[in-house]
Amino acid sequence: MSNTNTAAIERNKRHMGLKASARISNTIIYVLLIVMSIIWIIPFICIVLQSFRMESTGRVGYVIPQVWGIGNYKALFSTNFPRWYLNTFIIALVVAVAQTIIVLCMSYTLSRFRFKLRKGLMQFMLILGMFPGILAMIILYRVLDDLHLSGQYGHAVPGLILVYVASSGMGYYVSKGFFDTIPKSLDEAARVDGANRAQVLWKIILPLSKPIVIYTILTAFMGPWGDFVFARYVSQLKPLGMNVAVGLQSWLATDTMTHNNYTLFCAGGVVVALPVAILFMCLQRYYVEGVTGGAVKG
Amino acid sequence: MKRYSDLEYLRLSKGQKFLYKLTSFFAAIPRKLWNLVLSIGRFFKNIGVGIAREISDLVQTFKDGDWKTRTSYLVMGFGSIARGQVLRGLLFLLFELVFIFYMIFAGGHWLSLLPSLGKIGPHTEYSEVLDTYSTVLGDNSFKILLYGVLTMFFIIAFLYTWRANIKQNKISEEILRSGKPLKSGKDDLRSLVDDNFHKTLLALPLTGILVFTVMPIVFMVLVAFTNYDGQHNGYSNALFTWVGLENFRTMFSWNVGGVNYAATFGEILTWTLIWAFFATFTNYFLGIFVAMMINKKGIHLKKMWRTILILTIAIPQFISLLYVSKMFDKNGIVNGLLMDLGWIDQAIDFWGSTAHSGLLARVMVILINIWIGIPYLMLIATGILMNIPADLYESSRIDGASGWKQFTKITLPYMLFITGPYLLTSFTSNMNNFNVIFLLTGGRPTNPVASGAAGSVGFTDLLITWLFKITTGSDTKYYLASVVGILVFLVVAIISLVVYNVLPSVKNEEDFQ
Structure with a gap:
């Protein structure tokens, strides 16, 4: 006991x-x-x-403004900022659509079809991806210049869209991983019922692929907002051709400029970040799915 | 080393087993590397054999073929048209005509100039009409190289199509001989949305990659063998020309015009590798750690913690990077606050201090990168952690395993197994992580060893930011950038190849289907 x-x-x-x-x-x-x-x-x-700090424009050693106001946001309109914003927005919209189409074509094909050069193609793109992308940019911006599509001519938007979209097929990994998880028996059943391959894609696969389509659109849309290198090459630092990243960075290029533009930069940053962050937070679920799935399947 | 049989192995103690595994892993590396070399050799051998087989096949087809097939060797598509496949035949013929037309009116010109990259540079010429001397532009080396490469691509495409045209004839002959009808143009079109649907889908993406990635890379690789720079831009100031391996020699020389390029390159490469290592593994382990903290039973508000971290992904990186860079600047808010608090008397020069090879800036960059990277890894780790079968933990708990033991024996091996390929790509993309370095430090603090080397090189510069600086400053040296680009490729390729070959194969593509 x-x-x-x-x-x-x-x-x-x-x-x-x-x-x-x-x-x-x-x-x-x-x-x-x-x-x-x-x-x-x-x-x-x-x-x-x-x-929201109004008393000075430079950097200070305290966080909470002494004089509050929305003057910095108003001041944005007298700069090139609206133009940069518009540039980036147009680029992001077009890229979101075009890149999604290209990536889905690529990944669906590599996931579903077994053709002769498939393995070779995938290895080739893997090797291609090992070259730093900036290398290609050095010549592309001169070609775009020759075609009058660079910042030299006041409009870098079409050139940038072309650059972003054209090679986007190489980023097929994540969505291919997703397509791989859709059972092939679905395709075969539809084929037995007399659907051709295009119909299988449209009527069977795409309706099942909403998460990955949204993920692709989201990442394609967010890319141009943060791209710095390519945008800087193509715009050639001419104000009318810049996107928000290059433009806002140019405000802080030197110490004197930082002293004059710091609060303006903060306001610009908030205006850029707010819509993108809200969009992202709304579609967060799909992003998380894509990222986790993509990492697991390589 | 001594090899054990299975029975002998089982009799070993724990430490011996571990030691045995470790030594056999390293002992296997030379053999695996040798296999790698062999497989590369086999790759080139296969190419040679393939070409030889193609040629003998061409000869054989010509011998065996009827007159329609033989005529097709000269007039592409002739056989197809003669056998009633008009659509295919016309496409072949059209391609041949376009090719011939292009070669006569443009391609031949560019090809003939390609070996010299232009003969007549910009020069002054006397104009009788205006009675003045004026500068006249001659050849354009840039265009010659560009269109030369384009023409080469076109020739390859033509050869491929020509070969396809002959294969077509051979197949048609065989089908007719067996008494079956040939496919009509309508069938061909229909197959584009059915059996050949993959060709339709791939046409656009692959064209984009070919024109905007492959072509530029071939061009830039060729530039490494020229003297293309700001002083030889190819048209308005001077032509550029082939210089052979001169640029590679420069890059590995101790003294070229007072500049020690070899040391510069060595220092940047070393830092690039150190950076990539720390950036990858600090993020990786801390990300797993954070994910485990949030996922732990009994922790509330999981969603809130995650959302707060995800904020750094949601906000475009350049904003946070630029802002943080300014925060830690000499006049930044961090120094301001620390001085107000009286913790320091003098501003800390986070980005400018050259003490110990810019150690402070280097550590700061890695720390801030953790701030940027943890949320992303947290997401990945959360997804994978949820997939680990719960009964593994359950049974290990019954066996009396501690939390730490569970982590090292279950969680970590599982994570490493699943994310092996991800770690590799993450390492190589960190090597090329332009944004974090350039927007945070711009490469500062300045590195005295590299003084005089193209682009002002700093202690935090990666190869990729150096490449960028070489091509954008006042003194652009495209040829040097191209050499750096090729070397980056080689380093990444070697690391990837070795890791893929040495690590146990982590995944099999078809397993997931």
């Missing part, structure tokens, strides 16, 4: 100990998570607060 009792007490003790240790480890985790969240969020809070 006493023996079982002590055993029960012992068990109870261990149980309590476990609980206590779990509580301690959970508390540590909460503290860590809170610290992390602060570190992760602070820059964004700073950028928003600074964009």
